[in-house]
Amino acid sequence: MPEQRRHRTPFPTATSIAAPGPTRAAMPRLALSRPTDRFVLLLGALVLADLVFLAIHVAQETVPGVDDIMFNLSEDRSHAEFFNYIKYVWLGAAMLGCTWLTRSLRYLPWAVLFGYFLLDDAFGVHEKMGTALTDGLGLPDVLGLRGQDLGELLFVALAGLVVVGGLVLAWRGAPAHWRAVSREFAILIVALGVVGVGFDLVHAMADGLGLTGSAAVFGTLEDFGEMVVVSLMAWRGFEALEDLRRPVNGVASLPARALVDA
Numbered sequence: 001m002p003e004q005r006r007h008r009t010p011f012p013t014a015t016s017i018a019a020p021g022p023t024r025a026a027m028p029r030l031a032l033s034r035p036t037d038r039f040v041l042l043l044g045a046l047v048l049a050d051l052v053f054l055a056i057h058v059a060q061e062t063v064p065g066v067d068d069i070m071f072n073l074s075e076d077r078s079h080a081e082f083f084n085y086i087k088y089v090w091l092g093a094a095m096l097g098c099t100w101l102t103r104s105l106r107y108l109p110w111a112v113l114f115g116y117f118l119l120d121d122a123f124g125v126h127e128k129m130g131t132a133l134t135d136g137l138g139l140p141d142v143l144g145l146r147g148q149d150l151g152e153l154l155f156v157a158l159a160g161l162v163v164v165g166g167l168v169l170a171w172r173g174a175p176a177h178w179r180a181v182s183r184e185f186a187i188l189i190v191a192l193g194v195v196g197v198g199f200d201l202v203h204a205m206a207d208g209l210g211l212t213g214s215a216a217v218f219g220t221l222e223d224f225g226e227m228v229v230v231s232l233m234a235w236r237g238f239e240a241l242e243d244l245r246r247p248v249n250g251v252a253s254l255p256a257r258a259l260v261d262a
Helices: 014-018 037-062 079-102 105-123 125-137 147-171 176-208 212-245 254-261
Strands: none
Touching: 037 079, 037 212, 079 105, 079 176, 079 212, 105 125, 105 147, 105 176, 105 212, 125 147, 147 176, 176 212
16 A cells, blocks of 8 residues: 655754744843933923923913913923922932942932932022122122122032032942933033023123123023923933832943942
8 A cells, every 4th residue: 555644743853942033022122222212202391391481481472461470481380490499309319229229328428419410409508609799708799790790609609519529529439320311410410500600690691781681591501401400300310219229130220330340
């Protein structure tokens, strides 16, 4: 009788068992550092909120019937200012988190500095100290700038020297993660000084020279610029904490790994 062909069921070979094809679970994740999608969304949300506050401020200055002093960017204790308070609290918490995770006190000065920024925004520390310096040194009015403005500028410069000196001392022997975070914070703080102090001085000069319209524009640029820079700092602070707190696939992302290797 003719031999009947039997259908063979294909079984996996030893080779196929030993070397399975790539699966979703087996595919390695790319150990990205920053920015991650999640933190890009956070930055976008922060800046979008800043833009909303700016739009409401401009509307109440230009549209009849829109008048709520709590949405004025220049108003103390306004909604926009409280939003900045929240960012500073977030920043301080992020730096305290970095201090805890690394068991290093190098991040603590950043938490203290952001705490000072919060107190300064809330209680006008630099204004009070500027008044004390103006009265103590008898600073005169110069080029449309009041002695008060010069006193505030002098206090900010002195405080800046203290902060820079502390960071220079901490830089020696510091791990790469701290250096990267500190470098970027330093750039953002310089930007905060440019918009906060620079625009404030131009605003004061324009106001002193009777240029009311220009003074209002520079005042708005100062307040909105501060909001955007603080949003960038809050984003970077939480990103720094994420670098240390959530390694990818058990392997730290580049800044956090550099922290260990440094």
